[in-house]
Amino acid sequence: MPTSCQILPPTEVNLQRCADALRAGEVIGVPTETVYGLAGNALCESTVRKIFEVKGRPFIDPLIVHFHSIEDADAHVVLNDRARDLAARFWPGALTLVLPKKASIPDVVTAGLPSVAIRVPGHLVFRELLRQIKFPLAAPSANPFGYVSPTLSTHVHATLGGRISAVLDGGACQHGVESTIVDLRDPAVPRILRPGPISADALEIETADTMPTSSDGGAQAAPGMLTQHYSPNAAITLFEHGTQPEADRPGDALLYNTKPQGNKLGADIYWLSESGAPKDVAHNLFMLIQKLDNAGYTQLFVERALERGIGIAVNDRLRRAAAKRT
Numbered sequence: 001m002p003t004s005c006q007i008l009p010p011t012e013v014n015l016q017r018c019a020d021a022l023r024a025g026e027v028i029g030v031p032t033e034t035v036y037g038l039a040g041n042a043l044c045e046s047t048v049r050k051i052f053e054v055k056g057r058p059f060i061d062p063l064i065v066h067f068h069s070i071e072d073a074d075a076h077v078v079l080n081d082r083a084r085d086l087a088a089r090f091w092p093g094a095l096t097l098v099l100p101k102k103a104s105i106p107d108v109v110t111a112g113l114p115s116v117a118i119r120v121p122g123h124l125v126f127r128e129l130l131r132q133i134k135f136p137l138a139a140p141s142a143n144p145f146g147y148v149s150p151t152l153s154t155h156v157h158a159t160l161g162g163r164i165s166a167v168l169d170g171g172a173c174q175h176g177v178e179s180t181i182v183d184l185r186d187p188a189v190p191r192i193l194r195p196g197p198i199s200a201d202a203l204e205i206e207t208a209d210t211m212p213t214s215s216d217g218g219a220q221a222a223p224g225m226l227t228q229h230y231s232p233n234a235a236i237t238l239f240e241h242g243t244q245p246e247a248d249r250p251g252d253a254l255l256y257n258t259k260p261q262g263n264k265l266g267a268d269i270y271w272l273s274e275s276g277a278p279k280d281v282a283h284n285l286f287m288l289i290q291k292l293d294n295a296g297y298t299q300l301f302v303e304r305a306l307e308r309g310i311g312i313a314v315n316d317r318l319r320r321a322a323a324k325r326t
């Protein structure tokens with residue numbers, strides 16, 4: 001087990017070093033346009049097991065597999081016309097598609113499901129790494145299971161630094177929330193399993209009320225477990241968009257979408273965006289929650305986002321972050 005983890009700027013030499021580590025079966029932190037990922041060779045079962053172990057993630061929670069191109073993905077999944085269409089419109093980008101898998105994808109990646117979640121990411125550093133190694137990378141978010149997702153290399157270093165040798169630095173993640181996941185196992189009935197940066201409107205697909213269950217085997221336990229997720233140590237209480245929270249005691253922080261007017265500014269008052277732009281709210285969400293958590297606040301009152309576009313993804317993460325630990 002490595003004891004010292006290095007944050008590596010994305011130089012040519014460091015990219016080669018990371019590519020070599022991945023070829024050797026190591027697991028490292030990588031930047032993506034959504035959140036930082038904990039990446040390893042998706043085709044190597046022992047490496048994939050390491051990813052679960054480093055994160056403390058239960059094996060019933062399947063991983064997303066990242067490819068450099070849809071052509072690379074073709075060898076490992078059964079594509080359909082709808083997948084090709086969405087890929088043409090949104091890849092490289094923050095869209096994950098669930099498709100039937102081929103035998104080359106180890107069962108441990110998919111929690112035993114016959115389907116796999118795949119994505120062609122847009123972050124240039126991540127793309128360059130994928131181009132060099134020529135095998136797909138399984139990568140969940142690079143945080144301890146259940147904790148707030150990392151949007152800076154320093155977040156990865158602070159939480160998983162004792163368990164991995166390197167984090168490739170690609171700056172602050174553009175979107176700040178995880179990819180939109182669309183279930184295309186039955187292309188006639190596409191469903192959004194997780195809201196994200198690409199909205200249901202842009203996709204022209206409805207959001208699923210519940211995750212698929214019936215014939216899915218072990219992985220059906222995942223959605224229930226994930227009711228509580230993305231949680232800081234501080235307790236989170238949500239309040240409606242455009243309203244005021246009920247309480248503020250010492251140890252409480254107030255977190256608005258938009259910078260409040262002068263008379264409401266003060267200690268323990270924070271905001272996610274100067275103007276309230278939804279993309280800034282998403283971009284800064286996990287970053288500010290981690291900052292306040294590290295500052296020692298024990299209770300965060302957080303304003304919900306407007307329930308549209310990327311605000312739907314923000315509210316999804318906030319609801320899970322605020323859910324009580326069981």
Ligand code: AMP
Nearest residue numbers: 062063064098113115116117140141178
């Ligand atoms: P993350 O937690 O960011 O790694 O996202 C992975 C999520 O993708 C899982 O928690 C599942 O919700 C979803 N997912 C991955 N693979 C599959 C699959 N084969 N079928 C359905 N959902 C999946």
Ligand code: MG
Nearest residue numbers: 140141149178
């Ligand atoms: Mg995650």
